[in-house]
Each structure stands twice: as C-alpha cells, then as structure tokens.
Amino acid sequence: MRAVDIIAKKRDGGALSADEIAWFVRGYARGDVPDYQAAAFLMAVFIQGMSREETVNLTLAMARSGDVLDLSDIADYAVDKHSSGGVGDKTTLVVLPLVAACGVPVAKMSGRGLGFSGGTLDKLESFAGYNVQLSNEEFRRLARQNGIVLAGQSHDLAPADGKLYALRDVTATVPSLPLIASSIMSKKIAAGANGIVLDVKVGRGAFMTNLDDARALAQIMVDIGVDAGRDMIAVLSDMNQPLGCAVGNALEVAEAIEALNGGGPADLREHCLEVAGYMLRLYGRGRRWTDAAETRADLEACLHRGEALAKFRRMVEAQGGDAGMVDDPARLPAARLVEPFAAPQSGFIAQAAADKIGIASFELGAGREKKGDPVDLAVGLKIHVKVGDRVERGAPLATIYLRQ
Ligand code: URA
Numbered sequence: 001m002r003a004v005d006i007i008a009k010k011r012d013g014g015a016l017s018a019d020e021i022a023w024f025v026r027g028y029a030r031g032d033v034p035d036y037q038a039a040a041f042l043m044a045v046f047i048q049g050m051s052r053e054e055t056v057n058l059t060l061a062m063a064r065s066g067d068v069l070d071l072s073d074i075a076d077y078a079v080d081k082h083s084s085g086g087v088g089d090k091t092t093l094v095v096l097p098l099v100a101a102c103g104v105p106v107a108k109m110s111g112r113g114l115g116f117s118g119g120t121l122d123k124l125e126s127f128a129g130y131n132v133q134l135s136n137e138e139f140r141r142l143a144r145q146n147g148i149v150l151a152g153q154s155h156d157l158a159p160a161d162g163k164l165y166a167l168r169d170v171t172a173t174v175p176s177l178p179l180i181a182s183s184i185m186s187k188k189i190a191a192g193a194n195g196i197v198l199d200v201k202v203g204r205g206a207f208m209t210n211l212d213d214a215r216a217l218a219q220i221m222v223d224i225g226v227d228a229g230r231d232m233i234a235v236l237s238d239m240n241q242p243l244g245c246a247v248g249n250a251l252e253v254a255e256a257i258e259a260l261n262g263g264g265p266a267d268l269r270e271h272c273l274e275v276a277g278y279m280l281r282l283y284g285r286g287r288r289w290t291d292a293a294e295t296r297a298d299l300e301a302c303l304h305r306g307e308a309l310a311k312f313r314r315m316v317e318a319q320g321g322d323a324g325m326v327d328d329p330a331r332l333p334a335a336r337l338v339e340p341f342a343a344p345q346s347g348f349i350a351q352a353a354a355d356k357i358g359i360a361s362f363e364l365g366a367g368r369e370k371k372g373d374p375v376d377l378a379v380g381l382k383i384h385v386k387v388g389d390r391v392e393r394g395a396p397l398a399t400i401y402l403r404q
Helices: 003-011 018-030 035-048 052-063 091-101 120-124 136-146 159-169 177-190 211-227 249-260 266-284 292-304 307-318 354-366
Strands: 079-083 106-110 148-152 195-202 231-238 337-342 380-383 396-402
Touching (some): 003 035, 018 052, 052 159, 052 177, 052 211, 091 106, 091 148, 091 249, 091 266, 106 136, 136 307, 177 211, 211 231, 249 380, 292 307, 354 380
Parallel strands (some): 079 195, 195 231
Antiparallel strands (some): 337 396, 380 396
C-alpha cells in the first residue's frame, strides 16, 4: 500500500477499507508515514467526511495503536463516562465517587484543560500532592483497593490519537465529526470500559454550538461504541451557561465538595445525578438499577449518608493528596484578590455566556494556551445567577478571583 493512493482515494470521495485505514494509522503512529501526508489525509477526511463503517475502522485502528486496558480483574463490567468539555464542568469529580459509593468500581483516565475548557487533572492538582501520573500497576492496585481511581491518561493509550490530534490542531482539521468522534472514542475503547456514558455538551461554551450538530456527534459516537461491542448512553446537556457557579480549578473543586456534601448548585446536582444514574443503569445490565426513580433514591442516599464524600476523600488520600483539604475546602489554593461584580441595573438575566465566562477565567490564568503551560489553580469566577433570574441593581452577579 502507498499513503499517496489512500489520500487520493479519500480526496476523490472514495470509501476506504478497514485495511487501508489500519495501514495508514499504524504507519503514522510508527513514523513511517510523515506529517505532511497525514495532514493531507486529515484534510481529505475533513472535506469528504467518512461513512459510519470508515469512522468505526478509524476509531479501532487508533484504539489499537497502543495498549488496550483490560479491567476484567478489577470489575466484571467496567463503566466510564466522557464529557465533550465545557465551562465549569466538574461533573467527574462528583459522579465518580457517587457511583463508586454505590458499589460500582470506577477506574478513570482524564485529561487536562486546553483553551477555555477546563480539565479534571488540573482541578485535582488543587489538592497538594495529588498524583495524577500513576503506573499501570498503581492504577490497578488503587482501583482494586478503593473501588475508585482517577488519574491521567497513560502515554501508551491510543498514541495515534495523540499525534493526529496535535496535527489537527495546526492544520485546521479539528471540527470534523468523524475526526472528533474517532478521537474521543478511540481513547474510551482503549481505556477498557464495557459501558460508556457520553455527556455531549451543546451551546456557546461547547464544541458543538447547536443541537443538530451535538445530536449528530452523540449518534456517531454511540454507533462507534455499539459497533465496537460497548454499551452506550449519550446525554445532551446545556453549555450556554456554565454548569454550577464556579469556573476555575480550585473553585470548582470546592463546589464539587459542596455537591458531595449534598448541597451545591441545583443544576450541577441534577446533572450529576442524571449521569451517575445512567452509569448505574449500564452497570446493572437490566438486572439492577432499571428504574430511574429507585436509582436516584440510591444515589441520593449515598450523598446523604456521606458515602460519596468518603469515597472522594479516600481517593484523594490514596493518590497522595492532602485529604485535609476535602474536610476544610478553605485550605484549597485561594486567590489573593477577590472582587465582587454587581448588577449595574435591575432586570432579568438573559444570558450568562459560557464562552465569554470561560475566556475570562482563562485570561485570569486558570487555563492554558498550549500543552505544558502552567495554570493558576486559585483564580476564576463564581457566577451567582442563572438565565431567567431576576436581579436588583447592586446585587452580586459574579465574584472574580484574581492573582493579585
Ligand atoms: N476531545 C478529544 O479527545 N478529541 C477531539 O477531537 C475533540 C475533543
């Protein structure tokens, strides 16, 4: 096979075979296919698209470019979740301990933030000492021992995606349905889950800004998962305004702890109960947690009895983090300057633009422009209002947490 023939076939709108896709991906991961040919391939896919079958084959080829985790010695059935990324999205920090507290082992690999979208690993590093880089053995040991582990993605997981994603970033080929779907799903499949809940964000603070695109992305990812033998559920959730109130690493951690204590903003709590409920439903495989109301009651009981918080604390401690910060979130990294922002006039909130709020938090120092940049854990914003709220002149709209 020759890379140039595969590129030409896609350029002319042809359908690539499983062998052609696997050959190209393998060759690129190994370094046999150079960046300039991979860039041309990506642009051909971007322009011509891919069929469902081609997208599945691309996903499987990327998933098989490195290790594929086998979690069967940890759980008879492994569940995972994935969020397509948003502003103030601290769902994983709440949902994982909640599900684990219901007796379902969870071993999750998460990512760092990029641009104005936050990342779970950065948030977790708000706990002094928290180790996100675990060896495979350590990852497995903690999952077996505590029923919960939350760490960074191993380098050997879908390495072809790592290379292709970096190339997409600089060749204007990121916003392509088959490329986004195969990128996300290759990592999920390689991470060993049997059942996956996808939380696809839609709105101005998300990758997909309208419902049709978000539904199409969710559908193609569900199709890929099903064709690869996984059980799939997709949730479409609003990202026109931030989830919860807090935006920024340590601020979000503190809000997640509030939610694990049974409090926190109502939208965050509802969303976490929904995502966790779907994870339990997948794990139950028609034998347990089939009734949404009973599942919710189980989850709420875990919150109220403090079991979800205890799981979270256990996880932080086991990964070397300062668990005292879970008991006393005031000890989390704190900004030196805290500025209130008051409503200049009375009225109703028409928008709490997630993209602009995300960019503001990024500008304050909470986000990174490129891989490896440091982030300021303490800075960010708290938005005290939701769309539709009535506010009076002078009432607090937001609080801004600044470096100095
Ligand atoms: N997240 C990913 O992992 N890949 C994409 O292409 C987009 C979002």
